[in-house]
Amino acid sequence: MKAARLIAGVAMLAVVVGGGVASATRGTPKPSERFVTDDQGRTLILRGFNASSSAKGTPDAMPELTEADVAKEYQDMGTNFVRFLIQWRAVEPQPGVYDTKYLDKVAERVQWYAKRGYHVMLDMHQDLWGNSITPTGQAGNGAPAWATHLDGLPVKTDHFTWEMYYLEPGVIRAFDHFWNTTGDHPELLDHYAKAWQQVAARFKDDPAVIGYDLMNEPWGGSVQGAQFESGPLAELYRRCIKQIRAVDEDSWIFVEPQAVGVNWGLQSALPAFDDPRGGQPRIGFAPHVYPLPLDLGDDYTAGSREWTDRTLGWWRDNILRTAERLRAPILLGEFGMDMTRPGATDLLNRIQDMNDQMGVSGFSYWSRDPGPWGPYDKGKATPLVAAFDRxxxxxxxxxxxxxxxxxxxxxxxxxxxxxxxxxxxxxxxxxxxxxxxxxxxxxxxxxxxxxxxxxxxxxxxxxxxxxxxxxx
Incomplete structure (x- = not known):
């Protein structure tokens, strides 16, 4: 999430403070000792970008990206990793029908990265369920139209920030059907898991593809918090792991916690997941971090720096505890900021240093798109390039x-x-x-x-x- 006005206010702040205090009283956990490894057994430190937000709105779900863009990124910043966005709507446009031409396009772009020694994580991305939550497709990405069941409930479109769509009755109902909270569409979880099997079958022998991020920023609809993470979300992950491992025993599989709250520093209730592959498990933990003060509109300056650092400390401790419970290495899937804002470079360096201190296996910045949040804006490097190039x-x-x-x-x-x-x-x-x-x-x-x-x-x-x- 890029701005947290979704559930902002005094009540949410109180919850975050309470979670932070509870975390602080338990002592600081040790850095992670689990890491993502390559086929030689070496520890990988992965640094790169999400590619990219532009894929959300294009008809073919492909990012607005060229091979020359990838070459320039490596030349300017020496990155070695990409979290590449794919979407369920493109993988399975009709029930049980899988678009091999779409997967071929993904494979073509994977090779752009492979030529330069990158590792690719494929991320099944969603925001606001899917673009069929509105008649014009003006909001949402991820799920196909055939899997979108609003039951006639409304989805208003006059929101000042996109996250507010998550509170619309129709969007909540679409998620409730997916998680089988309603009991009316139990088939949807299996469709999603089998779509992942198709992706894994296509990329299992591609040495550049290091793994799969099962769902971007999961949202539980009417079920939230620990009940969601330990219940329907865990069930989805188990089904996806089973389907992927049926065709691919070697790639890493990454799970994400609930975004709301956890992104800001609250604890996660995700349980540990068994990996049926032979040998050491390859299940990774891929949280995001968007410090609450900045999500509420503050800058990383004197007025809010202490508060931001405190929430980052809560995030660090709770993520380390969750990763230890999951017995999984940490890969930071998203963090980002408007690089034109005061203190942005300081915050970027703060998060990079924190990753090193935590023993994080790497990170992908949001995102590769042009603009003030990205590395390039109107063809020129933003301050992100110099800060990232270390x-x-x-x-x-x-x-x-x-x-x-x-x-x-x-x-x-x-x-x-x-x-x-x-x-x-x-x-x-x-x-x-x-x-x-x-x-x-x-x-x-x-x-x-x-x-x-x-x-x-x-x-x-x-x-x-x-x-x-x-x-x-």
């Missing part, structure tokens, strides 16, 4: 213990327990590492690729390795 370890030959970046000295430090996997790869920006980088202590064989700006380190096999890279 050194990071793309792949680590072991289990990370600490990742930290000193913006003053441009020193990147990576501490990890080495194992018998592939080499460590570190991206070094041209802006701060114009001649490449060097290790403060020689540790094994190093190679530098000035074209990709990747420093590769084959570290010795010993218990703990500390790599500190500084500009050459």
């Amino acid at each position: 050194p990071y370890p793309r792949a680590i030959g072991g289990r990370p213990k600490k990742i930290s970046y000193d913006a003053r000295t441009h020193a990147l430090t990576v501490v990890f327990e080495a194992n018998e996997t592939g080499p460590t790869e570190i991206y070094l920006p041209k802006s701060t590492f114009p001649k490449g980088g060097k290790l403060t202590e020689e540790l094994g064989e190093t190679t530098w690729d000035a074209t990709t700006r990747i420093l590769t380190v084959k570290a010795p096999q010993r218990n703990t390795i500390t790599l500190t890279v500084v500009p050459r």
